[in-house]
Amino acid sequence: MLRPLIPFLCVNCGKCFSHKHHLTHHMRCHTDEKPFMCVICEKRFAFRSAFNVHMRTHTGEKPFSCVACGQSFSQKHVLTNHMTVHTGEKPFSCETCGKCFAFKSAFNVHVRTHTGEKPFSCVTCGKSFGRKQYLTEHMMIHSGEKPFSCVNCGKCFSQRRHLTLHMAIHTGLFASCPPHVLLTSNLSPSFIIMPAHRQFLR
Incomplete structure (x- = not known):
């Protein structure tokens, strides 16, 4: 007779797991434990998968290759996104205006043009922006940084x-x-x- 499945319960959020090691793995979300450390830059990670991805930034390894053009990528989801360039697929459709997008990130940015949402706020003056890129540029006003120089006159x-x-x-x-x-x-x-x-x- 088979023993009934006894789930392993997370006491913090109530999520259940069928194996103890899955629960142990999950608990790092709550404890902030990061046992995997990069020996090059000393950055730490809670999960081996994230650690392995990070190490590729140092080694330059790009194990995921596009069968259509041969371009390689360090992460599988980046390759998946890239493939839409060849297929022309645009699975993310705006319910408001019908415009379609190949990437969810671009879709999310577009939706904010309808909702007016500006989730990126300046900690110095409180001004908000719809894109993180705009906040980064804005912060240079406060820091005084001017990284874009004219090759003709140096301004x-x-x-x-x-x-x-x-x-x-x-x-x-x-x-x-x-x-x-x-x-x-x-x-x-x-x-x-x-x-x-x-x-x-x-």
Whole structure:
């Protein structure tokens, strides 16, 4: 006669597991135990799978290859996302406007244009943004960092779009366009030069 299955219960969240080692593995979520340490940078991980992925950042190993173009990736889910480039599949559809996306991350960003959600907040001034990239750029205002420099004159900017706007001086694009419109391949088809932007055209 088979013994009845006795689940192993997590006392913190009530989740059940069929094997004790699965419960032990799960408990690290609650205890913050991180037994796997990288000997190169000393970063620690709770799970061996995450540790193995991290080690590839040091070794450069990319074991997952695309059968269509041969490009390799360090993580399987990145390869899965890449394959949509070849298949044209766009499984994430916006219920509001019907626009489709190949990647969930791009879909999530798009949905915020409808909901107005801005989950990334500046800890210094409280301003919120819909994309993490915008918050990162904004933080440079507070830090004074200006990583984008003009190769022609050396002038530095905190945001890439300000450098792109400034480059119109050197390319001559601004001079050939009406005073209020700048057409470039790097910006949107019609970029309005507002008074606040004119400082970058000097």
